[in-house]
Amino acid sequence: MRKQIAAANWKMNNTLEEGTKLLNEIVGADIQLSDNQFAIFAVPFPYLIIADQQVGDKSNMFIAAQNCHNKMAGAYTGEVSVDMLASIHIHYCVVGHSERREYFLETNQQLAEKVDRCLEKGITPIFCCGEPLAIREAGTQNDYVSVQLNESLFHLDAEAIQKVVIAYEPIWAIGTGKTATATQAQEMHAHIRSVLSNQFGEGVAANISILYGGSVKGANAKEIFSQPDVDGGLVGGASLISSEFVQIINALK
Ligand code: PGA
Numbered sequence: 001m002r003k004q005i006a007a008a009n010w011k012m013n014n015t016l017e018e019g020t021k022l023l024n025e026i027v028g029a030d031i032q033l034s035d036n037q038f039a040i041f042a043v044p045f046p047y048l049i050i051a052d053q054q055v056g057d058k059s060n061m062f063i064a065a066q067n068c069h070n071k072m073a074g075a076y077t078g079e080v081s082v083d084m085l086a087s088i089h090i091h092y093c094v095v096g097h098s099e100r101r102e103y104f105l106e107t108n109q110q111l112a113e114k115v116d117r118c119l120e121k122g123i124t125p126i127f128c129c130g131e132p133l134a135i136r137e138a139g140t141q142n143d144y145v146s147v148q149l150n151e152s153l154f155h156l157d158a159e160a161i162q163k164v165v166i167a168y169e170p171i172w173a174i175g176t177g178k179t180a181t182a183t184q185a186q187e188m189h190a191h192i193r194s195v196l197s198n199q200f201g202e203g204v205a206a207n208i209s210i211l212y213g214g215s216v217k218g219a220n221a222k223e224i225f226s227q228p229d230v231d232g233g234l235v236g237g238a239s240l241i242s243s244e245f246v247q248i249i250n251a252l253k
Pocket residue numbers: 009169173174175176177213214215216234235236237238
């Protein structure tokens with residue numbers, strides 16, 4: 001059975017005090033996670049250790065980094081390596097968020113390296129893909145996402161790809177309040193799964209969790225997550241409000 005995941009992406013938000021309060025409220029809320037359901041919190045680097053202590057041994061709740069460097073170590077001032085993340089027991093890392101691609105010019109090739117570095121250290125990459133508005137309007141979103149998957153993930157073997165979580169995030173739906181419809185999400189998720197199936201085989205593709213991201217809220221999570229190829233969500237804005245995110249976790253199937 002595929003993992004169902006509600007992943008919070010705090011981005012560059014929350015002071016330590018605000019973040020601690022938010023996480024405490026969620027960890028302390030009435031949430032029943034079954035064996036295949038997970039809640040993951042991608043918090044800013046300075047809070048990783050303390051947030052990990054906060055979730056403690058709460059079952060199926062984990063802390064994630066929002067980024068890592070594509071090299072293991074060296075003269076890269078200001079950067080954070082997967083070796084560092086592994087040394088503080090972080091098991092998940094968001095890779096290739098569209099904001100990283102847009103503002104920090106991360107390329108598919110660099111992201112392939114980041115995926116490799118994560119897997120080398122036993123960290124699950126949450127690999128983000130998704131098209132900008134102009135591509136959606138031109139109707140070429142399937143090809144666009146295929147190229148992202150091809151150039152960043154197709155060098156992996158069948159065993160390694162099953163350690164990757166994919167997040168489909170149409171850029172036009174991120175932070176805009178304009179969610180893809182459940183049908184649009186399902187269509188793209190089915191496309192991604194068929195691309196994975198062609199490359200790695202049907203059984204492998206069936207094991208890979210594909211999350212939807214882009215204006216997921218408490219009110220729409222259930223409908224989106226109920227789609228057969230949608231295995232949860234990567235959530236920005238609504239993950240900053242404890243009651244919203246608890247509702248989103250509880251909408252996992
Ligand atoms: P949003 O962000 O939920 O605020 O649209 C999603 C994301 O960027 O991961």
